[in-house]
Amino acid sequence: MSLLNFLSRRRSAPVARERLQILLAHERAVHGHRDLVAILQEEILAVIAKHMAIEREKVQVKLDRGKSTSTLEIDIEMPDLAQAAAAARH
Amino acid sequence: MAKILVVTSGKGGVGKTTSTASLGAALAQSGQRVVVVDFDVGLRNLDLVMGAERRVVFDLINVVQGDAKLAQALIRDKRVDTLSLLPASQTRDKDALTEEGVAKVLAELREKFDWIICDSPAGIEKGATLAMYNADAAVVVTNPEVSSVRDSDRIIGLLDSKTKRAEKGERMEKHLLLTRYDTARAARGEMLKTDDVLEILSIPLLGIIPESEEVLRASNIGAPITLSNPASAAGRAYFDAAKRLRGEDIPMTVPVERRGLMGKLFGRRVA
Numbered sequence: 475m476s477l478l479n480f481l482s483r484r485r486s487a488p489v490a491r492e493r494l495q496i497l498l499a500h501e502r503a504v505h506g507h508r509d510l511v512a513i514l515q516e517e518i519l520a521v522i523a524k525h526m527a528i529e530r531e532k533v534q535v536k537l538d539r540g541k542s543t544s545t546l547e548i549d550i551e552m553p554d555l556a557q558a559a560a561a562a563r564h
Numbered sequence: 565m566a567k568i569l570v571v572t573s574g575k576g577g578v579g580k581t582t583s584t585a586s587l588g589a590a591l592a593q594s595g596q597r598v599v600v601v602d603f604d605v606g607l608r609n610l611d612l613v614m615g616a617e618r619r620v621v622f623d624l625i626n627v628v629q630g631d632a633k634l635a636q637a638l639i640r641d642k643r644v645d646t647l648s649l650l651p652a653s654q655t656r657d658k659d660a661l662t663e664e665g666v667a668k669v670l671a672e673l674r675e676k677f678d679w680i681i682c683d684s685p686a687g688i689e690k691g692a693t694l695a696m697y698n699a700d701a702a703v704v705v706t707n708p709e710v711s712s713v714r715d716s717d718r719i720i721g722l723l724d725s726k727t728k729r730a731e732k733g734e735r736m737e738k739h740l741l742l743t744r745y746d747t748a749r750a751a752r753g754e755m756l757k758t759d760d761v762l763e764i765l766s767i768p769l770l771g772i773i774p775e776s777e778e779v780l781r782a783s784n785i786g787a788p789i790t791l792s793n794p795a796s797a798a799g800r801a802y803f804d805a806a807k808r809l810r811g812e813d814i815p816m817t818v819p820v821e822r823r824g825l826m827g828k829l830f831g832r833r834v835a
Contacts, residue, residue, distance in 0.1 A: 537725075
């Protein structure tokens, strides 16, 4: 019993890790939007890149959070379609 | 092109000021022009850690409010001539700092220096958000301890939402600096390991600073550890971190204290 106690007392780091993972999953949901803008930008870019060549800077994502409403502004500057399609084929 | 770096953590006492001084000195020692800026209005300490507490005449608020010129407030380090300090005010309150005023001072500093390192106050209030707002990159100082990791997670969320870069839809460059790390305790399962903290916070690692008696000694004498004891484990860890900031690819290790013959004979140093 005392040996068991001794061993379980020492390895407290796994407990800390698990508690943090559970807590932060919850807190991120509440405070939220951690890196949301960056994630959206990456994913939108990836979807467009499937069909045409596009530069990273041409996709701008902006999140404005107000008290009652929030707006998500997505600004995509399209390249010359014929050129982009040709570039994507190569 | 000058880079504005904010050293932040959310939680107090994890080593923001020590890390600001040490990284700043290490960069300056490699020839970069560096200014360290104290944003902790009312509770300034960077001057003390840098050993410049008796040389403060004007401060950041004096410059923001136009009572002093930037050149009058900057304190040139006596040991490294490419290192300067812009102290915070000890008597004024943090409301004296405005977003526009800070932006103006930082723009002026960009002309003179390669690195502008902002030492953030603890917390997530105005002082901390002002310190991070104009930053190009952030160093998140974290101890391998639950409350520090939680607060760092919160600060990372703010870096991704409340900064100029985030508002423009640009990505904020973030680096984790793990301080007060004890390799032996982590190996025994008594302390969160580097990988645990990295997995939870998921930002790239800048460096691991081992727990070291030399860090307290450095602040006692008012010298960044990279100047007072560059060969110490913590000193070497800060040099490595500074090189990584400059884009060098340095293998990630936790330096250990080297003991000389005298150290081996007498166990520990007296001074």
